[in-house]
Amino acid sequence: xxxxxxxxxxxxxxxxxxxxxxxxxxxxxxVTVDAVTIFLAVxxxxxxxxxxxxxxxxxxxxxxxxxxxxxxxxxVRTMEGFVAGYCSVPPDxxxxxxxxxxxxxxxxxxxxxxxxxxxxLGMNPLALPFGYRVFILGxxxxxxxxxxxxxxxxxxxxxxxxx
Amino acid sequence: MQKFFRFFIKxxxxxxLLLYCGIGLLFIKLQNIDMLSQLRQxxxxxxxxxxxxxxxxxxxxxLKNENEKLLQVNAELLAENLSLQTASRDLDARKKLLxxxxxxxxxxxxxxxxxxxxxxxxxxxxxxxxxNDGIRPDMSVLTPxxxxxxxxxxxxxxxxxxxxxxxxxxxSVISDKSGATGLLSWNGGKEHIAQIEHIPLSSHIALxxxxxxxxxxxxxxxxxxxxxxxxxxxDKLFYTIDIWLAVDFSSLTHVLIAPLKVDAEKEEMINxxxxxxxxx
Numbered sequence: 001x002x003x004x005x006x007x008x009x010x011x012x013x014x015x016x017x018x019x020x021x022x023x024x025x026x027x028x029x030x031v032t033v034d035a036v037t038i039f040l041a042v043x044x045x046x047x048x049x050x051x052x053x054x055x056x057x058x059x060x061x062x063x064x065x066x067x068x069x070x071x072x073x074x075x076v077r078t079m080e081g082f083v084a085g086y087c088s089v090p091p092d093x094x095x096x097x098x099x100x101x102x103x104x105x106x107x108x109x110x111x112x113x114x115x116x117x118x119x120x121l122g123m124n125p126l127a128l129p130f131g132y133r134v135f136i137l138g139x140x141x142x143x144x145x146x147x148x149x150x151x152x153x154x155x156x157x158x159x160x161x162x163x
Numbered sequence: 164m165q166k167f168f169r170f171f172i173k174x175x176x177x178x179x180l181l182l183y184c185g186i187g188l189l190f191i192k193l194q195n196i197d198m199l200s201q202l203r204q205x206x207x208x209x210x211x212x213x214x215x216x217x218x219x220x221x222x223x224x225x226l227k228n229e230n231e232k233l234l235q236v237n238a239e240l241l242a243e244n245l246s247l248q249t250a251s252r253d254l255d256a257r258k259k260l261l262x263x264x265x266x267x268x269x270x271x272x273x274x275x276x277x278x279x280x281x282x283x284x285x286x287x288x289x290x291x292x293x294x295n296d297g298i299r300p301d302m303s304v305l306t307p308x309x310x311x312x313x314x315x316x317x318x319x320x321x322x323x324x325x326x327x328x329x330x331x332x333x334x335s336v337i338s339d340k341s342g343a344t345g346l347l348s349w350n351g352g353k354e355h356i357a358q359i360e361h362i363p364l365s366s367h368i369a370l371x372x373x374x375x376x377x378x379x380x381x382x383x384x385x386x387x388x389x390x391x392x393x394x395x396x397x398d399k400l401f402y403t404i405d406i407w408l409a410v411d412f413s414s415l416t417h418v419l420i421a422p423l424k425v426d427a428e429k430e431e432m433i434n435x436x437x438x439x440x441x442x443x
Contacts, residue, residue: 021213024280032282049176057183064190066206067285068316070199071190078183085176122191125286127330127351137283 005051008043012055015039016062030126031141036063037115038145040077041084041107042157045100049085056081072122079118080111089161097162101153104161108149112142204318211289211321214278229416236307272296272420277321279415281328281354288312288324290418298322301382303421309388309409310334310376311418322420326412327389328354335379336389338372345404347374347389354412357390359404364397374406384421 015035023033036059044052060077064070087107089100116138120130128137149157193199274292292298294317304311304324312332316323325332328349336347336359343366345359362368372392376383394405 020210021217024282024285027282030281030283032284050179053176053179053183057186060187065202066210068203068207069194071187071192071194074187074190075184078180078187082176082180119284123284125329126281126283127349128283133283 004047008047008055009058012036012039012043012059013062016059020063020066028144029137029140030128031137031144033144033148034112034115034141035148036077037080037111038108038149038152040081041087041104041111041149042160044081044084044111045088045104045107046160048088048090049082052081052085052088053078054081069123072119075122076115076118080115083114084108084111086110097158100161101158104153104157105146105149108145109142112145113138116141203316207289207316207323208293208318208321211277211291211318214289215275215291215321218277225416271422272298273417274298274322274420275417276415279412281412286326286329287315288326288415290322290324290420291320292420293318293320293322295319298420299423302423303383303387304418305387305421306410306415306418308411309390310383311410311412311415313382314420324418327357327408327410328412334383334389335377336374337377338368338374338392340372341367341369343368344377344379347406355408356393356405357408359392359406360401362402362404364400364402366402368392368395368402368404370395380424382424384424387421 019035023035026033040052040056040059043055056077056079057074060074061070063077064073067073084107087103087110089095089103093100095103113134116134120133124133153161190199272292274290274296276288277291278289280287288311290298290304298314298317300314300317302314304313310327312324312326312329314322315325327334327347330349330351332349334347335344337344343362345362347357347359349357359374370392374389374392376385376387376389378385388409390406390408392404393407396403396405
């Protein structure tokens with residue numbers, strides 16, 4: 001596991017940069033695709049809650065220093081890692097890759113909603129009602145994230161999960 | 164001590180969460196200290212630089228449309244120029260009488276929009292002119308069509324603009340025909356519709372009237388168009404008015420930045436009266 005951490009940190013930096021300069025411009029129904037949330041959910045499921053949270057903290061600090069809201073980003077990303085960590089799969093688990101995939105999907109949905117709740121409490125640049133932001137936009141974002149994860153799962157995530 | 168360690172090991176995930184959230188809250192609390200502002204300035208500069216490069220590649224695809232627009236603007240300007248030349252001949256005669264004019268006119272600055280974010284987590288624009296180009300916070304940003312927003316954050320080469328369509332944006336407005344004054348704001352929803360508040364029921368505002376900025380504004384020049392009235396709904400004391408914004412935010416490429424409107428005497432008087440009200 002210790003060997004995988006540096007690679008994961010490198011991948012996290014790449015994901016954050018892609019999010020900042022690429023995905024944040026892809027807006028669908030006022031929702032941006034959040035690759036960092038997906039990444040944090042995968043990390044939390046694979047490595048557990050504490051590592052997921054720590055990666056969330058790092059990602060929040062990194063993204064926040066670009067967006068100008070480091071505090072809020074740290075809270076959001078840490079909470080995403082924490083919540084997704086409830087679906088983590090222990091290394092000695094006998095779960096099948098299908099079961100692990102299901103846990104990953106659940107982790108993503110939980111992380112998206114947790115992130116949306118804190119974002120909605122922290123800032124509201126489009127003056128949207130709280131419920132609409134959390135449930136409607138959160139729902140759309142969760143569906144988008146699930147779709148992306150499903151596609152990723154088809155190609156390489158399943159292999160990583162089964163390892 | 165042993166108990167403490169056992170407690171720590173048992174609940175370390177929650178303690179870690181508390182620690183991280185505490186750091187996050189500390190960052191929120193200390194958002195405005197110099198070091199963080201400097202960091203924010205540098206990262207904004209870097210983000211804007213990258214966005215600028217990315218946008219410059221994507222702008223190649225829009226060159227045809229841009230050229231057509233420019234040709235149209237050229238034709239309009241030519242017609243305007245001809246009429247202005249005639250008017251200026253008449254004006255020259257009057258100018259001789261006003262040889263001791265104290266009016267100083269500073270030029271507008273032109274900037275390119277290098278980034279635009281309109282999502283549930285961010286609503287702002289970035290332009291490629293910063294403090295090195297004389298841009299300062301609170302300058303107003305506009306296009307020939309109308310007001311775009313105001314500068315809220317400046318780095319050396321870039322500036323962040325809060326657009327009209329931001330819930331924190333407010334500007335004093337007047338209708339061109341009826342002269343009714345009110346406060347323009349944006350309550351969310353559609354990107355091209357804003358609202359005007361505080362227009363009393365006694366005013367005679369009508370549909371299709373053009374809405375302009377007033378001299379009451381502390382940042383915007385007077386007479387900048389904002390849009391046209393498309394819906395008037397009477398409430399108990401005031402009208403609720405919807406206006407169709409003149410600026411199309413989805414296709415903004417270049418903007419003008421008006422010089423900072425500084426009227427020290429007016430601001431001093433407003434601040435003085437606010438202080439007096441507080442003391443009472």
